[in-house]
Amino acid sequence: MANELQNLQEQVAAALGARCLKWEGGELPAVHVPPAEVYSVVRDLYDDAGLAFRFLTSLCGIHFTADATGDGEQLGLIYFLHDLPRNRRMRVKTVFPVAAAEVESITPIFASANWMEREAYDFYGIKFKNHPNLIRIFNIETMTVFPLRKDFPLEDRTRHDKNDPMFGR
Amino acid sequence: MNASAPTPRQTQGGVTLVSEAPPGLSGEGFFATSLSAAIGLARAKSMWPMPYATSCCGIEFMATAAPHYDLARFAMERFAYSPRQADLLMVMGTISKKLGPVLRSVYEQMAEPRWVLSVGACASSGGIFDTYSVLQGIDRIIPVDVYVPGCPPRPEQIIDGLLRVHELAMSESLRRRDTAEYQARLGYYGIA
Ligand code: SF4
Numbered sequence: 245m246a247n248e249l250q251n252l253q254e255q256v257a258a259a260l261g262a263r264c265l266k267w268e269g270g271e272l273p274a275v276h277v278p279p280a281e282v283y284s285v286v287r288d289l290y291d292d293a294g295l296a297f298r299f300l301t302s303l304c305g306i307h308f309t310a311d312a313t314g315d316g317e318q319l320g321l322i323y324f325l326h327d328l329p330r331n332r333r334m335r336v337k338t339v340f341p342v343a344a345a346e347v348e349s350i351t352p353i354f355a356s357a358n359w360m361e362r363e364a365y366d367f368y369g370i371k372f373k374n375h376p377n378l379i380r381i382f383n384i385e386t387m388t389v390f391p392l393r394k395d396f397p398l399e400d401r402t403r404h405d406k407n408d409p410m411f412g413r
Numbered sequence: 414m415n416a417s418a419p420t421p422r423q424t425q426g427g428v429t430l431v432s433e434a435p436p437g438l439s440g441e442g443f444f445a446t447s448l449s450a451a452i453g454l455a456r457a458k459s460m461w462p463m464p465y466a467t468s469c470c471g472i473e474f475m476a477t478a479a480p481h482y483d484l485a486r487f488a489m490e491r492f493a494y495s496p497r498q499a500d501l502l503m504v505m506g507t508i509s510k511k512l513g514p515v516l517r518s519v520y521e522q523m524a525e526p527r528w529v530l531s532v533g534a535c536a537s538s539g540g541i542f543d544t545y546s547v548l549q550g551i552d553r554i555i556p557v558d559v560y561v562p563g564c565p566p567r568p569e570q571i572i573d574g575l576l577r578v579h580e581l582a583m584s585e586s587l588r589r590r591d592t593a594e595y596q597a598r599l600g601y602y603g604i605a
Contacts, residue, residue, distance in 0.1 A: 383510075383511065383545075383546060384509075384510045384511040384513075389545075391545045391546070396545070398544055398545065399543045400543055400544055400545060400549050402549055402553075403538075403543055403549045405538055
């Protein structure tokens with residue numbers, strides 16, 4: 245197992261070169277890449293015969309507060325990829341400031357990314373360049389906020405039955 | 414009242430009155446009152462429900478409809494899965510904000526007389542889902558006649574709620590839709 249992971253790290257480092265910012269080991273290793281390179285990284289991991297990460301298990305957004313990063317608020321994306329022939333998994337991670345929350349869509353590589361990217365847009369407001377249909381997917385179309393950002397209050401503001409000084413919120 | 418006494422007949426305004434009728438049911442209006450009671454009874458005992466079951470409370474409703482609790486006893490053998498044929502909208506489960514407009518258009522398509530039964534904490538108030546995506550009670554978008562509390566309510570409670578809807582159908586004015594109160598209620602929700 246350790247050997248395999250070592251191999252994976254070496255293979256990925258060779259394939260990505262300078263785009264590999266950081267390697268995170270563990271059972272489900274992750275490679276950190278710059279946001280502008282996400283498309284090319286996923287493309288290379290897909291095309292490289294020795295890697296063949298040709299299955300997109302999942303894709304999700306993430307939000308870090310300024311306290312957590314120590315470097316301003318950040319949004320991020322995590323791609324879960326699977327190399328089916330060798331049964332290996334890895335993640336591709338990228339983070340970017342909230343003001344520049346835009347990355348290239350990977351729908352040309354994985355059609356299944358379509359709805360997942362819409363989900364990340366719906367909940368985090370991350371935009372995807374060249375996405376065929378970037379609209380909300382889960383929440384009502386008229387919603388104007390991005391509810392999974394940490395500055396958004398989770399509880400519904402319009403609820404009145406909990407307005408109680410002793411037992412309410 | 415003396416049953417053995419001969420039946421005296423009186424006339425009042427050209428209508429022949431039966432004097433041994435129970436108090437409150439004699440005199441003018443006797444027939445009209447009876448008719449409304451009969452129609453109310455008919456409405457209550459042939460109510461076609463439209464189940465709108467979205468989550469766990471819907472499972473409890475299925476138990477209510479199954480032979481053990483047997484909704485058919487209350488003349489609800491047939492569920493109307495078309496709002497146009499339904500008299501009673503049974504909303505059972507969490508209604509997300511995205512589903513709100515759908516629920517509302519279902520209600521709008523129902524013909525008068527129509528009743529709404531809100532089953533469970535979620536449908537009545539949002540329940541445990543105090544969150545951005547869930548409608549905090551269906552009474553924010555449509556009028557509700559009877560609320561059934563519980564998370565989920567037992568089938569007995571759902572049946573109790575139903576019987577209360579039956580009571581409403583039997584006791585309310587036949588043309589409830591014309592009353593000022595009802596009109597004001599619909600106006601409040603912006604339903605024409
Ligand atoms: S009230 Fe409770 S049981 Fe009913 S739908 Fe809500 S969470 Fe489920």
